[in-house]
Amino acid sequence: MRLLEGRSIADRIKVQISQDIQKLGLKPILVSIQIGENAAAEVYVKSQNKTADSLGIEYKFYKLDQATSEDELIQFIQRLNSDEQVNGIIIQMPLPSQIDYKKISQFILPEKDIEGMHPANIGKIPFGKARLIPCTPLAVMELLNETGIDLYGKEVVIVGHSEIVGKPLALLLLDKFATVTVCHIGTSQAGKLEGHVRYAEILIVAVGKAGLIKGEWIRQGAIVIDVGINRLGDKIVGDVEFEEAAKRASWITPVPGGVGPLTVVMLMRNLLEATKLQLHL
Numbered sequence: 001m002r003l004l005e006g007r008s009i010a011d012r013i014k015v016q017i018s019q020d021i022q023k024l025g026l027k028p029i030l031v032s033i034q035i036g037e038n039a040a041a042e043v044y045v046k047s048q049n050k051t052a053d054s055l056g057i058e059y060k061f062y063k064l065d066q067a068t069s070e071d072e073l074i075q076f077i078q079r080l081n082s083d084e085q086v087n088g089i090i091i092q093m094p095l096p097s098q099i100d101y102k103k104i105s106q107f108i109l110p111e112k113d114i115e116g117m118h119p120a121n122i123g124k125i126p127f128g129k130a131r132l133i134p135c136t137p138l139a140v141m142e143l144l145n146e147t148g149i150d151l152y153g154k155e156v157v158i159v160g161h162s163e164i165v166g167k168p169l170a171l172l173l174l175d176k177f178a179t180v181t182v183c184h185i186g187t188s189q190a191g192k193l194e195g196h197v198r199y200a201e202i203l204i205v206a207v208g209k210a211g212l213i214k215g216e217w218i219r220q221g222a223i224v225i226d227v228g229i230n231r232l233g234d235k236i237v238g239d240v241e242f243e244e245a246a247k248r249a250s251w252i253t254p255v256p257g258g259v260g261p262l263t264v265v266m267l268m269r270n271l272l273e274a275t276k277l278q279l280h281l
Contacts, residue, residue, distance in 0.1 A: 036066030215244020
């Protein structure tokens with residue numbers, strides 16, 4: 001078993017991003033919006049700010065009131081859309097109940113959508129034409145690339161079908177001619193989750209439920225990528241039972257330290273790509 005750690009890969013990508021930004025001859029501006037107080041979001045914001053600073057990116061953070069309405073947020077986004085100096089916009093999750101992220105994300109200009117969630121960006125993935133792709137799927141693809149595996153014809157099982165991870169990731173893997181199965185709550189309730197997991201040559205889990213995938217289910221020699229981040233007492237754990245899974249896997253991501261370090265860097269790479277789009281490069 002080999003640990004598939006994200007930090008060393010992230011460091012390599014950061015060097016390339018920094019060099020590419022220097023070649024642009026300008027300092028890209030990333031605007032981050034948070035609604036109300038949220039401790040988890042603020043940890044992510046600090047990580048974004050630190051990474052941006054290290055790459056020569058200007059990070060502007062706005063915290064709006066918890067009571068901000070959808071219309072007020074849309075107006076704020078539209079002001080950023082019209083500001084030619086702003087190259088990328090990210091809305092921190094979670095959002096208060098009065099704001100629908102699926103609706104709001106459609107108001108960010110596609111070329112400033114560094115989370116890759118605008119329908120115009122998502123819609124290009126099946127055609128292999130997307131330049132702005134959701135960050136976590138990008139991080140997973142980088143981790144798979146690190147293993148050196150040829151995805152062609154491999155049996156890949158994704159557990160979790162969210163708009164931000166499972167669905168776009170399935171499209172990216174299909175583009176590499178992997179054979180992709182997507183499992184979700186319906187699979188679990190039908191009692192079929194274990195069977196699918198046992199068959200997987202590559203298993204990717206992104207649900208957010210500690211210990212959902214039993215270590216004994218892992219196929220011998222499988223690659224396991226655990227996107228889940230869960231707090232269990234004073235520990236951070238993934239969705240897969242790590243110790244038991246590690247006995248069977250050929251590669252496995254630790255939690256924390258696997259997908260997480262790469263996700264922030266993918267956000268910055270998307271910002272670079274967004275800046276190039278705006279410069280018609």
